[in-house]
Amino acid sequence: MPKTTPTWLRHHPDAKASGTERRISFGADYNPEQWPREVWDEDIRLMQRANVDVVSIAIFSWARLQPAQDQWDFEWLDDVMDMLAEAGIGADLATATASPPAWLSTQHPEILPVTEDGTILSPGGRQHWRPTSPVFREHALTLVRTLAERYKNHPALVAWHVNNELGCHNLYDYSDDAAVAFRIWLRERYGTVEELNRAWSTDFWSQRYQAFEQILPPRRAASFPNPTQQLDFHRFSSDALKQHFIAERDVLRSITPDVPVTTNFMVVGETKGMNFADWADELDFVANDHYRLPIEHSRDELSFSAAVTSSLARGNPWFLMEHSTSAVNWQPINRPKRPGELERDSLAHVAHGADAVCYFQWRQSAGGAEKYHSAMVPHAGEDSRVYRNVVGLGQTLRQLDDVAGSHRKPAQVAVLMDWESWWASELDSHPSAELRYRPEVFAWWLALLDAGVRADVVQAHQDFSHYDVVLAPVLHMVPAELKERLESYVHSGGHLITTYFSGTVDQDDRVWLGGYPGALRELLGIRVEEFAPLLSDETVALDDGSTGRLWSEPIEILNDVHVLRKYASGDLAGQPAVTRRKAGAGTAAYVSTQLDAVGRVSLLADLLDGTDVVPEIPEPLRGRAEFVRRIGENGEFLFVINRSDDPLDLSAVAGRAMIGLDNSRRLAARGVAVLRVDTHSRGIPPTERT
Incomplete structure (x- = not known):
């Protein structure tokens, strides 16, 4: 068990408490099963050097944990959990249900998703399962129950990580399972087919229904499908994935009621399929994955996405589950981050309420589809710019531990x-x-x-x-x-x-x-x-x-x-x-x-003009800096984020610098400064905010 309890855990009323010291957590997805056993000891050493205190593990491990329907292998995961506990590193343990093993899709091809034109999606990637498949649900919950029973008292366990990026690849399924579930969902929403006909305006194009059994998902049609049918299918698809989360969560709560449960949202860009505003209250703490996009104002899009995530968390601290140390692998051209951007991007999330800063992933994979995705330990190893920056960020976060537990100060x-x-x-x-x-x-x-x-x-x-x-x-x-x-x-x-x-x-x-x-x-x-x-x-x-x-x-x-x-x-x-x-x-x-x-x-x-709104950023800094304020038991903290590639003069900005400013109070290009602001306010309890 970690030496301290992260603040993002304390907001769950039954969370384990092993200490009172506040901390901005630091870590990554950890995939030790990709590496020989001798690498694990080096991983722990490098994690401790970087001040890592939490890792998400077993996310894509179903095939290793359950090689066959009646066969289990936990020995390797037992070793990893024990090593983490001994090192004082917490485990955000995944339920491993994100991608089913080959034996399951071979025995039960009926779990595979179907596209709107009837194509069955094959295994070979990830998330090849139907959210409404009763067969998949049964096998997934068996795995969840088995994991929870085995690790319910393990000292490394600090949180449960349900599935992974729900709906990233299997959001819209048009299978017969989905059709049955869609009809049930529609009956619950409308009560009668007459009310559905009214809402869907089915007298247009002779679409009127006499029974719910006649309704299908909006599969590929000869022309525009009914717009309200499409809208309801958006709602249904988001609900179906939410209900899968709830099903796994409820199993975990029944066995480990004192361990908080989350899943990683994807509040970034135009990822819109999951209604996270509807999901958020089902999580014990909000977690998000964010990756910089190759668009104009990509730095500001990061801040906007973080502000959206803060709104979903209702002002409580949240968990940045994934972002990148440098280049990703899935854009047309994957450029590395510029000097200063690893720290800047991370601290921008902290400014907007993140009390945990984590990456995909800990050690850069040697093979597989994401082998060119950056990590905390790159292919070049610890003697590298990226790992040195990671260590530096871990030290910086320790200087900001007083910020932990605070929330974004409400704006006007x-x-x-x-x-x-x-x-x-x-x-x-x-x-x-x-x-x-x-x-x-x-x-x-x-x-x-x-x-x-x-x-x-x-x-x-x-x-x-x-x-x-x-x-x-x-x-x-x-x-x-x-x-x-x-x-x-x-x-x-x-x-x-x-x-x-x-x-x-x-x-x-x-x-x-x-x-x-x-x-x-x-x-x-x-x-x-x-x-x-x-x-x-x-x-x-x-x-x-x-x-x-x-x-x-x-x-x-x-x-x-x-x-x-x-x-x-x-x-x-x-x-x-x-x-x-x-x-x-x-x-x-x-x-x-x-x-x-x-x-x-x-x-x-x-x-x-004529409202009470007053610009907070001094005119010389407008368009070049972003101000974000967090406030809590330890006072008020002003984050100044440099949006530009030039240094900024912050001599006119009040506050005692915690990080980011030199003696002349200059903020480096692409830098972040945090200032402690003198105030008598002790903050607004998150429960009193929206």
């Missing part, structure tokens, strides 16, 4: 995120196939950052009433309950900013009639008769000199509405492009096009 502005709007807005047969939900949400979060404004991400079902400003881009799906909460928020003094293609449909993907933006029409005081999407190479000018692309709308003013921007070119020249209406004690603003970066920042300056 919230960016609203909604998984179901994400799904629904990107369905087919829409005004524009080029609309992408997450990049638009990220772009507004980035505009706030460039304007010097710190922002939280809040899920649509969470309470946003205490924020001064709520920014809700492409809030396409607005059920009646959310409509009422948004109206109450504004009338009570809040300031809402939303954009094109918002408020358009209800929870059944049925249009709010009477004109767009539908559910938000009266609150915004505007009406749009039809959308006017733009062609790929088409733009429109606005009267402030900014540019819009992707979308435009002819806005009709219904009542006392202030026009902030007008179109200056195209068919809509002279007509409103951005509006704002006073409603009760608050305001509601609407942006009818996809603004460029300069246009967003400029507009935000106008929209934030």
Whole structure:
């Protein structure tokens, strides 16, 4: 058992407690079964040198643990667990159900997933199993139960790691098992086939059903499948994987009630299939995998994803289960990280609430599909730049142990995120196939950052009433309950900013009639008769000199509405492009096009004027630095993240430096400084936050 209990474990009410010292945990996925026994002793030595205190093990070990249905081999794992315990390193023990062994898929090919066009996916990769297969479920839970019984009292065990990256490769299964489970799910959601027919608008194209048994998953069809059927299949597929997690979790809780259970989310880029906002409360602590993407603003995308993860964790510390020390193996061109980026990327996650920093993986594989994926110990061994940086980061994290257990300090502005709007807005047969939900949400979060404004991400079902400003881009799906909460928020003094293609449909993907933006029409005081999407190479000018692309709308003013921007070119020249209406004690603003970066920042300056929101980043640092604040029992901590490739002068930033600053208070290119801020506040308990 580790000498201390990590703070990410203490938030589980029944978690083991072996100490009181706070700690930012450090570690990796550990796959000793890939290596000869003599390498393991070196692994432990190098882990201790790097201050590693937790590793995730046995993630893809089912074939080693159970070579045949009636045969088990735990000797090697017993040795690894004992070695970890002796070294004071905790084991986040995986249930090993991520990829079934060859004997199982050979004996039971009916566990294999089926694509929308009927192709059966073969073994040979990973995650070759159906989430709704009763045969797979039975064998998986037998493995889980066997592992839990064997290691329930082992001193190395600190957490359970269910499966791995659920839904990464088997999210959408169109098999007969899925069809049966989908019908059960639909019956529970709608109760009667008549209600389903109403919700799905099945009188269109003669799709009306007389019985649930007639319904199939949205397999490849002659034309567009029913959009609400597609939406419900998104919901069902996310629920099916969530229910698999719950099934494994409940077995573990029945045997080891004092050991917390998690699984690793994938909050990164446009990974949208699993509704993590719906899953998060089922975990004892939130864990996430994040990898830098080869996109513009990739460093900022990391921070945005970390902010999303913090929202899922409801302010509690969370676990960064995987990221990379350097290059990955799955991008078209896999470039190594630049000097300083290993530490910068890790500390950016810590800034947003991570109390554990872990990598894939500990030792870089000599063979297999991920042999060119970087690790804490690379092919070059310990005499390498990467391992030296790993050791340095382990030392840095020890200097930040006072931060452990704190949470992100609430901001004045919230960016609203909604998984179901994400799904629904990107369905087919829409005004524009080029609309992408997450990049638009990220772009507004980035505009706030460039304007010097710190922002939280809040899920649509969470309470946003205490924020001064709520920014809700492409809030396409607005059920009646959310409509009422948004109206109450504004009338009570809040300031809402939303954009094109918002408020358009209800929870059944049925249009709010009477004109767009539908559910938000009266609150915004505007009406749009039809959308006017733009062609790929088409733009429109606005009267402030900014540019819009992707979308435009002819806005009709219904009542006392202030026009902030007008179109200056195209068919809509002279007509409103951005509006704002006073409603009760608050305001509601609407942006009818996809603004460029300069246009967003400029507009935000106008929209934030008259609110209580004050930029926190000094003007000389705006666009170059990110400020993130954590607050807890040990006070307040300001993380300053250098977004640029040049040093920054932080002499005007108050606080006592813990890491990152030299005597002249210069922050290195791609660096992170952490400052202890003098404050009498002891923080806000996470249970009182959304």
